[in-house]
Amino acid sequence: MSELLDELDAWLDANWDPELTVAEWWQRLGSSGWAAPALPTNAYGKGLARNDAIAVGQRIVARGAVAAPGGLGMLLAAPTIAVHGTQEQIDRYVLPIVTGQQAWCQLFSEPGAGSDLAGLGCKALKDGDEWIVNGQKVWTSGGQIADMGMLIARTNPEALKHQGITWFACDMHQPGVDIRPLREMTGRALFNEVFLSDARVPDDATIGGLNNGWAVANTTLMFERSGLGAGGHSAAAAANAGTVAGDLPKRVGDFVRPSGPSGGGGSGGAMAASAVKMFTHMAKESGAIAQPTVRQDLMKLHTLHEVGRMLALRLKAEKAAGRDIAGAPNIAKLSMSEIMRQSRDLGLRLAGAGGMLHAYNTADRKALDDATGQPMLAYITEMGLFAQAPPIYGGTDQVQRNILGERALGLPKEPNNDRTMSWAQLPKNG
Ligand SMILES: Cc1cc2nc3c(=O)[nH]c(=O)nc-3n(C[C@H](O)[C@H](O)[C@H](O)COP(=O)(O)OP(=O)(O)OC[C@H]3O[C@@H](n4cnc5c(N)ncnc54)[C@H](O)[C@@H]3O)c2cc1C
Numbered sequence: 001m002s003e004l005l006d007e008l009d010a011w012l013d014a015n016w017d018p019e020l021t022v023a024e025w026w027q028r029l030g031s032s033g034w035a036a037p038a039l040p041t042n043a044y045g046k047g048l049a050r051n052d053a054i055a056v057g058q059r060i061v062a063r064g065a066v067a068a069p070g071g072l073g074m075l076l077a078a079p080t081i082a083v084h085g086t087q088e089q090i091d092r093y094v095l096p097i098v099t100g101q102q103a104w105c106q107l108f109s110e111p112g113a114g115s116d117l118a119g120l121g122c123k124a125l126k127d128g129d130e131w132i133v134n135g136q137k138v139w140t141s142g143g144q145i146a147d148m149g150m151l152i153a154r155t156n157p158e159a160l161k162h163q164g165i166t167w168f169a170c171d172m173h174q175p176g177v178d179i180r181p182l183r184e185m186t187g188r189a190l191f192n193e194v195f196l197s198d199a200r201v202p203d204d205a206t207i208g209g210l211n212n213g214w215a216v217a218n219t220t221l222m223f224e225r226s227g228l229g230a231g232g233h234s235a236a237a238a239a240n241a242g243t244v245a246g247d248l249p250k251r252v253g254d255f256v257r258p259s260g261p262s263g264g265g266g267s268g269g270a271m272a273a274s275a276v277k278m279f280t281h282m283a284k285e286s287g288a289i290a291q292p293t294v295r296q297d298l299m300k301l302h303t304l305h306e307v308g309r310m311l312a313l314r315l316k317a318e319k320a321a322g323r324d325i326a327g328a329p330n331i332a333k334l335s336m337s338e339i340m341r342q343s344r345d346l347g348l349r350l351a352g353a354g355g356m357l358h359a360y361n362t363a364d365r366k367a368l369d370d371a372t373g374q375p376m377l378a379y380i381t382e383m384g385l386f387a388q389a390p391p392i393y394g395g396t397d398q399v400q401r402n403i404l405g406e407r408a409l410g411l412p413k414e415p416n417n418d419r420t421m422s423w424a425q426l427p428k429n430g
Contacts, residue, residue: 019071034056042090064256068098100239103243121428134198138193140180144244149177225329225330279343294346358385361379
């Protein structure tokens with residue numbers, strides 16, 4: 001590991017320059033393999049284990065450079081395409097992701113297909129060397145700033161439910177894609193409804209083969225669960241990727257920032273680690289640390305974070321030995337949900353009555369900080385309101401438990417007709 005970090009340090013010494021634009025810096029970082037080092041070497045990575053890749057990301061920030069681009073392209077699309085795409089598709093889609101040129105969103109959930117994702121009804125019909133897509137997606141995080149979408153659509157309604165789905169790379173900048181933001185209780189509009197009306201996708205944007213989309217989507221979901229789960233502590237991106245809201249033409253030196261609490265975004269592990277530090281500091285300052293139950297809750301949060309970190313290390317060791325831990329990503333995701341709930345409850349307890357005040361934008365944040373003298377209040381209320389989301393996105397807590405029950409414990413599946421009737425014949429939600 002130290003050799004790897006020495007190599008990185010030498011590379012940073014030769015390449016980091018705050019006078020570059022964000023685009024120029026990410027071009028260097030992405031094409032060298034340091035932006036997404038967990039990706040394989042043929043997909044602009046270095047083939048590192050997840051923990052080592054996280055250490056690389058942290059080192060880049062610790063050395064005063066700007067972190068790699070973030071977002072769902074890095075978290076989900078790039079690793080999925082690296083697994084299932086052809087080399088030509090990897091070059092076409094992964095390079096613009098790791099260099100921050102393109103931002104991606106995930107077009108999976110639909111109004112009638114969330115937990116039961118394989119029941120999705122968005123249809124793609126072949127038209128020459130293109131597919132024509134019609135349907136509705138919902139809860140599409142970052143859809144309004146995305147250049148590309150990970151689209152799963154039904155390409156054979158007459159096949160069994162899980163067998164007639166295809167995973168496409170869909171261009172979001174086209175007339176057939178209508179994106180409507182949805183406002184959340186945090187005040188932000190993180191996600192969107194996306195209406196696809198005769199949207200077009202070229203046939204060579206099919207990733208992983210026709211009607212094989214369920215297997216490809218499961219790869220995406222596996223990366224989502226392990227990426228969002230407890231145990232990680234990656235550096236949150238300081239600059240935005242993509243052509244819509246990206247910071248690409250700006251001076252990269254203006255985005256250098258110390259690591260610290262980063263609001264509702266960032267990796268789960270990063271939030272958990274910074275929350276424990278922040279709450280301990282707050283409890284000491286206010287004297288609440290004298291209360292035994294506050295100390296217990298702090299220890300519980302710290303313990304959850306440590307158990308998650310150790311699970312990630314154990315998984316790394318098992319993988320290095322050619323083995324796996326069944327259900328590890330699901331356990332990590334469940335653990336993250338619990339960490340978020342604990343953080344919400346402890347944070348709001350420490351904030352006291354001030355926790356009822358919330359800043360809905362940057363200007364309000366400043367006003368709130370000045371009025372209360374509690375600079376972390378906006379972060380705590382943001383986390384308190386956002387804590388409801390992690391137990392839902394990437395598969396709800398109940399769904400994670402179902403998967404663990406069936407795949408790790410070998411319990412029987414819920415009864416259904418999925419293997420005897422085609423999707424077209426099955427009863428539909430809503
Ligand atoms: C902040 C946020 C961001 C998101 N971003 C995206 C995104 O970018 N792209 C995307 O495609 N989706 C996204 N989602 C959607 C998310 O994946 C779905 O909300 C989730 O899968 C649940 O689906 P649903 O909302 O349709 O709820 P439903 O599936 O209708 O579930 C409702 C309730 O029933 C329970 N339930 C359902 N089935 C079972 C079962 N078999 N056993 C036990 N309990 C069950 C659920 O656990 C839940 O409590 C996001 C969601 C959130 C909250």
